[in-house]
Amino acid sequence: MRHKLEDYWHQWILQREPKAQFFVLNRRNLYTFPGIPGFIYLVLVLILWLIGTNYQNNLILALAYGLISVFVVAILHAYANLAGISLTILQGKSVHVEDTAEFTVQMCASNKRGGENIRCRFHFQKSILVELNCQQPITVNIPMLTKQRGWLLAGRLLVETYYPLGLIRCWTWLHFDQKILVYPKLIDGPMPSPSKTAVGEMDSGITAGGSDFDGLREYQLGDARKHIAWKAVAKGKGLFTKKYVDEISEELWLDFSQSNNPIEERLGILAYWVVKLSETNQSFGLQLNNLSIPPNKGNLHRHECLKALALFDGRL
Amino acid sequence: MKIIRSTRAEIIKSENKPSSTAVSVSTPIRFDAIYWILTAQALVIIPLLWQLPRWLWGLWALAIFWRYAAQKKWVNPSGNLLKWLLAGGAIAGWYFSFPQRANTDAMVGLLVMSFILKTTECQTNKDGLLLIFIGFIAVAAQFLFNQSLASGLYGAACLMALLLAWQSLYFTRERPLVNRVSYASILVLQALPLMLLLFVVMPRLTPLWKVPMPEARGKTGFSDQLSPGDLGQLVKSGETAFRANFIGEHPRPRDLYWRGLVLSEFDGRSWRRASNDLNIVEESPQSFDQLIEYSIVIEPHNQTWLFSLATPTQVKGTGMQIKKQEAGLVAAENIIFQRTQYQVISARSVFFPENSQLSQEERQLNLSLPKDGNIQTRALAQMWQKSGMDTQQKITAALELFNREFVYTLSPPVLGSEVVDEFLFSSKRGFCEHFASSFTFLMRAAGVPARVVVGYQGGKYNDLENYLIVTQADAHAWVEIWQQGFGWVMLDPTAAVAPNRIELGIDEALNTEDRSLVGQGVLSGSGWWLPWEKRWDAANFTWQRWVLNYDAAKQKNVLERWLGGSDWQSVMKGLFVLGVFFSVGFALWLYGLRKKPTLTAEARLLVPLYRKLIKKGFKPKEGESVMAFLNRVGQICPEYKIPARYVAKLFEQVVYASDIDAMDKLKRAAKQFPHVVRN
Numbered sequence: 001m002r003h004k005l006e007d008y009w010h011q012w013i014l015q016r017e018p019k020a021q022f023f024v025l026n027r028r029n030l031y032t033f034p035g036i037p038g039f040i041y042l043v044l045v046l047i048l049w050l051i052g053t054n055y056q057n058n059l060i061l062a063l064a065y066g067l068i069s070v071f072v073v074a075i076l077h078a079y080a081n082l083a084g085i086s087l088t089i090l091q092g093k094s095v096h097v098e099d100t101a102e103f104t105v106q107m108c109a110s111n112k113r114g115g116e117n118i119r120c121r122f123h124f125q126k127s128i129l130v131e132l133n134c135q136q137p138i139t140v141n142i143p144m145l146t147k148q149r150g151w152l153l154a155g156r157l158l159v160e161t162y163y164p165l166g167l168i169r170c171w172t173w174l175h176f177d178q179k180i181l182v183y184p185k186l187i188d189g190p191m192p193s194p195s196k197t198a199v200g201e202m203d204s205g206i207t208a209g210g211s212d213f214d215g216l217r218e219y220q221l222g223d224a225r226k227h228i229a230w231k232a233v234a235k236g237k238g239l240f241t242k243k244y245v246d247e248i249s250e251e252l253w254l255d256f257s258q259s260n261n262p263i264e265e266r267l268g269i270l271a272y273w274v275v276k277l278s279e280t281n282q283s284f285g286l287q288l289n290n291l292s293i294p295p296n297k298g299n300l301h302r303h304e305c306l307k308a309l310a311l312f313d314g315r316l
Numbered sequence: 317m318k319i320i321r322s323t324r325a326e327i328i329k330s331e332n333k334p335s336s337t338a339v340s341v342s343t344p345i346r347f348d349a350i351y352w353i354l355t356a357q358a359l360v361i362i363p364l365l366w367q368l369p370r371w372l373w374g375l376w377a378l379a380i381f382w383r384y385a386a387q388k389k390w391v392n393p394s395g396n397l398l399k400w401l402l403a404g405g406a407i408a409g410w411y412f413s414f415p416q417r418a419n420t421d422a423m424v425g426l427l428v429m430s431f432i433l434k435t436t437e438c439q440t441n442k443d444g445l446l447l448i449f450i451g452f453i454a455v456a457a458q459f460l461f462n463q464s465l466a467s468g469l470y471g472a473a474c475l476m477a478l479l480l481a482w483q484s485l486y487f488t489r490e491r492p493l494v495n496r497v498s499y500a501s502i503l504v505l506q507a508l509p510l511m512l513l514l515f516v517v518m519p520r521l522t523p524l525w526k527v528p529m530p531e532a533r534g535k536t537g538f539s540d541q542l543s544p545g546d547l548g549q550l551v552k553s554g555e556t557a558f559r560a561n562f563i564g565e566h567p568r569p570r571d572l573y574w575r576g577l578v579l580s581e582f583d584g585r586s587w588r589r590a591s592n593d594l595n596i597v598e599e600s601p602q603s604f605d606q607l608i609e610y611s612i613v614i615e616p617h618n619q620t621w622l623f624s625l626a627t628p629t630q631v632k633g634t635g636m637q638i639k640k641q642e643a644g645l646v647a648a649e650n651i652i653f654q655r656t657q658y659q660v661i662s663a664r665s666v667f668f669p670e671n672s673q674l675s676q677e678e679r680q681l682n683l684s685l686p687k688d689g690n691i692q693t694r695a696l697a698q699m700w701q702k703s704g705m706d707t708q709q710k711i712t713a714a715l716e717l718f719n720r721e722f723v724y725t726l727s728p729p730v731l732g733s734e735v736v737d738e739f740l741f742s743s744k745r746g747f748c749e750h751f752a753s754s755f756t757f758l759m760r761a762a763g764v765p766a767r768v769v770v771g772y773q774g775g776k777y778n779d780l781e782n783y784l785i786v787t788q789a790d791a792h793a794w795v796e797i798w799q800q801g802f803g804w805v806m807l808d809p810t811a812a813v814a815p816n817r818i819e820l821g822i823d824e825a826l827n828t829e830d831r832s833l834v835g836q837g838v839l840s841g842s843g844w845w846l847p848w849e850k851r852w853d854a855a856n857f858t859w860q861r862w863v864l865n866y867d868a869a870k871q872k873n874v875l876e877r878w879l880g881g882s883d884w885q886s887v888m889k890g891l892f893v894l895g896v897f898f899s900v901g902f903a904l905w906l907y908g909l910r911k912k913p914t915l916t917a918e919a920r921l922l923v924p925l926y927r928k929l930i931k932k933g934f935k936p937k938e939g940e941s942v943m944a945f946l947n948r949v950g951q952i953c954p955e956y957k958i959p960a961r962y963v964a965k966l967f968e969q970v971v972y973a974s975d976i977d978a979m980d981k982l983k984r985a986a987k988q989f990p991h992v993v994r995n
Contacts, residue, residue: 037445044449048456054523056636057654058515058864059459059468065514066475067452069507077503117488131488163486164503166445 010156010173019177024110025085025159029172032079038167041071071167078170081163082118084110085132089154089178090139094306095146096271097185102141103154103178107132117163123156146182149267149310154178183306186275187268192258216240251295252277254305255287256312267309274309278302288312345444347387348490352481353447354380354435360454360474361428367461368425369413372432375406379432386436399436406433419528424457441485448482463654465852465859476500513894517875517887520868537617542579542770542793543586544735547749548726551822553788557772558614558623559857561783567608567625569774569819571664573794573806574623574786576771578643582760584686585735587753587768604629604663611659613860614652622646622658623771623786630661634865643767644804657865668803674765682765682798690736690757697761707799710762714755715812722746724814726826748817751809752793765798769806774821780854789822918970918982925963925986942967959990 017029034042045067052060090104103122109115109132121127122144130140146152160171216229219239229240254273259266270286277284278297285295286305293305365372382398385391391398406429414422431450438444455474458467479500484490537557538550579587608625624631627644634657637649646660674682685694700710723745731738736757739750746754752768759766773792775784794808811818817825866874875882879890922942929949930936936945946964950957963985969978985992 037442041449044452048453050524051456051460051527053521054525054527055460056523056867057459057463058866059463059471060456061518062511062515062863063452063456063459063471063475065518066507066511068514069510070479070503072510073503073506076506117486129488164499165482166441166486 013173014175017175019175021177022088023086023174025082025087025172027079027083029174030079030082030170031172032075032168032170034167035162035169038071038169041067041167045071070165074165075168077164078161078168080111080113081115081161082159082170082172085115085118085159086110087157087159087174089176092178092180094181094183094303096183097146097149099146100143101146101152101180101182102143103157103176103180104139104141105157105176106137106139108137109134115161118159118161120157120159122154123158127158149182149184151311152180152182154180181307181310183310184264184267184271186272187265188272189261189265189269191273192255192266192269193253194255194258216242252282252284253287253295254284256289257287263312267312271306271309274302274305343441345438345441345485346490349441349444349481349484350383350438352477352484353438353444354383356451356474356477356481357431357435357447359477360451360458361431363458363462363467363470364424364428364454368421368428369409371409371413372425372428375402375409375429376432378402379435382436383438402436403433420460424460427454427457444485445482448478448485451478451481463864465856468859468863476504479503515866516871517891520866520871522868537619537788538576538621538770538791540577540579540619540621541586541588542749542753542768544728544731544739544746544750544753547770547791547793548728548747550791551726551789555788556615557617557786557788557790558612559783559785559860560610560612560775561781561857561861563609563611566777566784567664569821570811571608571625572774572784573769573792573808574625574772575645575769576621576623577769578645578796579768579770580681582685582753582757584689585733587756590681603667604665605667606664607661608664609659609661611657611861613655613657613857613865615655616653618651618653620647620649620651622648622652624660625662626664627666628660628662631658632660632869633658634867634869655860655864657860666803668801672801672803674798679765679798682767683760683763685757685760690734692737692741693754693757694761696740697758697763700762705762707764707797710759710764711797711807714758715809718751718755718809718812722751722813724748724751724810724817724825748810749793751813752795755795755807755809759795759797767796767804769794769796773808773818776821778850778854778857780850781857783854783857785853792817918967918979921979921983922963922967922986925989928989956990959985959992962992963989 013029017023023029045064048060048064048067051057052062052064086108088106090106092101092103095101105120107115107130112134114134115130115132118130118132119127120130120140120142122142125142125144128140128142130138132138142157144152144154154176157174157176158171159174160169162169216232217240219228219241227242229242232238232240254270254277256266256270259269261269270288274284274286278299278301281297283295283297286293286308288308291308293301293308361376365376379402382391382402410422410425410429411417414425416422427450431447431454434443434447434450438447452475455471455478458471458474480496483496483500483503487496539546577589580590581588604627607629610625612623614622622638622645624644624646628640628646631638631640631646633648636656636658638646638658639649641647646658648656648658697710700713705713717740721744724747725745726747728739728746728750729743731743736754739746739754740758749770756766756768770791770793772786772790773794774790775786777784792810794806794810796804796806799805808818814825872882875887875890879886919942926936934945934949934952940948943964946960946967950960963982966978966982966985969975970982
């Protein structure tokens with residue numbers, strides 16, 4: 001019942017204020033209503049009024065009227081605290097499942113007062129506390145827990161304040177049009193690459209394993225300096241060059257079909273190796289059912305692979 | 317008002333606790349907020365603690381010490397045995413200190429106690445908020461005990477402190493005092509008009525149900541019996557009894573006999589009120605003349621009787637029921653525990669029918685004397701009676717007796733058992749109660765119905781607000797005598813001895829030695845502070861009349877004067893007009909704001925520079941940037957070239973490089989332009 005009401009409420013808000021990447025808080029999208037302390041306060045004022053009336057005590061009556069007036073003024077102050085603030089959502093960084101994604105929002109108060117004690121959070125997420133000064137934009141990272149891979153939509157951001165007296169809650173729900181790509185969770189496992197026999201022509205005896213040291217050979221002009229075996233030089237044995245396997249190895253492929261694990265686990269292991277191989281700057285390709293990404297290295301390649309894994313639809 | 321803020325915008329913290337849809341207010345309370353709450357609490361409860369059992373001071377000290385210990389991490393702030401012991405002890409203490417647990421004192425005690433105990437249980441903002449709320453009720457409790465101008469101002473200070481504490485709960489972080497006070501003041505100033513409006517127009521209701529009234533403490537005043545020496549004690553107090561405001565001319569001093577009580581029973585030493593079961597039907601006067609209209613603001617005296625002049629014909633209380641009683645007295649329905657106002661119209665002359673008679677019972681009451689004692693006085697009176705003197709002659713004889721060799725003094729010798737005889741025939745020195753008492757005795761013994769009246773005589777005018785202030789030093793006793801055709805006639809034997817007492821006041825009637833014994837009331841001193849004292853008392857009186865006594869009747873008057881009617885339609889009409897007025901004002905203000913775009917912080921620094929340049933004849937063009945303008949100034953006037961370029965460079969640094977140091981330099985350069993002071 002409650003959820004249904006809430007859904008209606010959010011539907012209604014969305015109608016008034018459609019999805020966007022930029023919002024300015026104003027009377028169209030700000031709502032004010034007393035919080036629980038506000039209602040307790042109203043009861044308190046009523047009690048004071050009753051005491052004042054029953055004892056025919058004008059000072060207590062004046063106190064009750066004064067407190068009611070403060071309540072009314074607090075409504076305006078709570079509204080003014082948020083009114084005029086502009087929010088722009090920026091591109092967020094991708095994360096892996098179960099990490100906390102952070103949507104970056106730039107906030108700026110246009111009024112002289114700035115904004116005091118503002119709380120921002122996504123629906124059902126942790127909140128952060130923000131203080132704004134006049135016309136000084138700041139960027140805040142608003143966290144959102146990730147539960148599954150794929151596109152994480154920003155959705156409804158709550159911006160609320162109880163300033164100045166905690167009686168009145170002024171808030172808004174902003175439906176931000178922004179998304180973050182969530183990569184699969186990293187799972188440590190054996191490399192899902194085809195065995196050498198499977199690949200066929202490779203019989204050089206060199207495993208397509210990585211950057212392992214494979215021995216020394218005599219130095220030739222043009223060899224990279226960092227590959228010179230300086231220890232051997234120091235021992236007076238002359239110039240030698242370290243041999244690395246990948247220099248002569250064949251292409252390395254990560255293949256989805258290499259294991260019979262559940263889909264998500266396989267994707268996790270693939271993601272793990274994508275990250276691991278990228279860290280050591282190796283070239284690799286990714287075979288994902290009928291999608292194949294040719295071997296390459298670098299950040300862009302890594303992102304492309306992870307994106308493919310994140311958006312992989314197992315039903316195809 | 318400029319509000320200082322830190323130059324950086326910042327994100328304070330992100331909370332690790334996931335919050336659900338329900339909004340949690342339970343952020344942990346900051347230290348500065350706790351200090352503010354404790355300060356406000358001290359201000360609020362100190363006046364209440366004076367009225368309550370002494371051990372509450374101890375409880376307060378313990379609670380503060382506990383708080384300190386918790387801060388120092390000597391004790392665990394959340395839940396430990398010590399705290400519960402404190403709470404348990406306090407509840408037990410309350411249970412035994414207030415045997416009647418339903419009266420106002422007990423309730424206020426409970427309130428203060430919980431206010432104090434709550435400070436030991438204050439971890440989150442929610443707790444802080446609750447403390448503030450209790451604080452507001454405690455301020456109301458202050459007003460319950462005392463509503464004077466001073467306590468009103470003190471209460472306002474308490475409220476301000478509470479507001480400051482309250483605000484500190486909802487600031488993102490600690491702020492300097494100036495800052496907080498300015499915020500709170502803005503809030504108060506904005507709330508004030510609405511509060512005044514509500515105070516003036518909200519309907520005043522009569523009490524919805526009966527509540528236990530708090531007792532006024534230690535108030536001086538009359539009791540309902542009069543023994544020799546009682547008034548002599550009373551006049552030593554300088555406390556104010558009441559203030560009276562006359563509508564129309566001031567009565568002459570000799571008309572200022574404020575009647576309070578009529579004492580008709582004499583036991584040989586003390587005069588008492590006649591017991592209530594005597595069913596006395598008084599003949600009411602035929603007609604009145606020479607009316608005096610006045611209102612009185614009486615100080616609490618814990619009794620029901622009120623004071624009035626001559627014969628009251630109409631009485632009306634403010635916020636309480638008052639009624640006329642037999643013997644031309646006025647009394648309130650309940651005891652007077654707080655300052656109260658009432659209005660009276662009195663008649664100085666009353667006319668009785670020619671043949672009016674005292675009822676048998678009343679005649680008997682006012683002639684009764686103890687069976688024996690005071691033989692000499694009785695003998696004298698009987699001699700007058702036998703010689704066939706009429707009432708008037710007997711009075712004259714008695715007054716002549718007093719006039720001959722009696723002395724009016726505040727320190728008469730102590731009298732033995734034969735009070736009247738000793739006074740009349742040996743000591744011959746006395747204060748007004750001695751004269752009144754012995755005069756009445758003489759008259760009764762001589763067959764003339766007579767009674768003693770106690771009250772006040774005279775008073776001092778405060779010309780600032782045109783009211784009369786009557787203090788306990790004006791306490792007085794006199795006599796009333798029944799005369800055929802005139803009714804009860806007032807007679808003051810003291811006037812025969814010391815006429816100055818009546819015309820000039822008690823200070824003038826006494827010798828210097830005695831004068832020092834008389835209580836120094838308001839306006840009786842002569843120091844440099846007298847004008848201030850006068851002003852303060854006048855402010856108090858105005859406060860009483862316009863704030864404390866603003867009741868349904870006054871409200872009706874005010875509304876009729878300002879709105880032309882006190883019915884709800886008129887009030888609505890008035891509010892509507894007021895609303896339209898304010899809306900138009902607000903709209904105009906907003907329009908003014910829109911025309912003047914708000915400047916950025918950097919641009920504001922350039923305002924003095926622009927003013928200077930405009931005065932010199934340079935005018936910024938529409939849409940011209942700061943740089944372009946300064947550049948143009950430099951080109952037109954070569955001597956400004958260097959300073960203009962300097963300012964432009966600084967401005968650039970501030971705007972594009974967000975250089976905070978450059979901001980200060982820019983501020984200085986703009987002020988000192990065209991002089992360039994580099995440092």
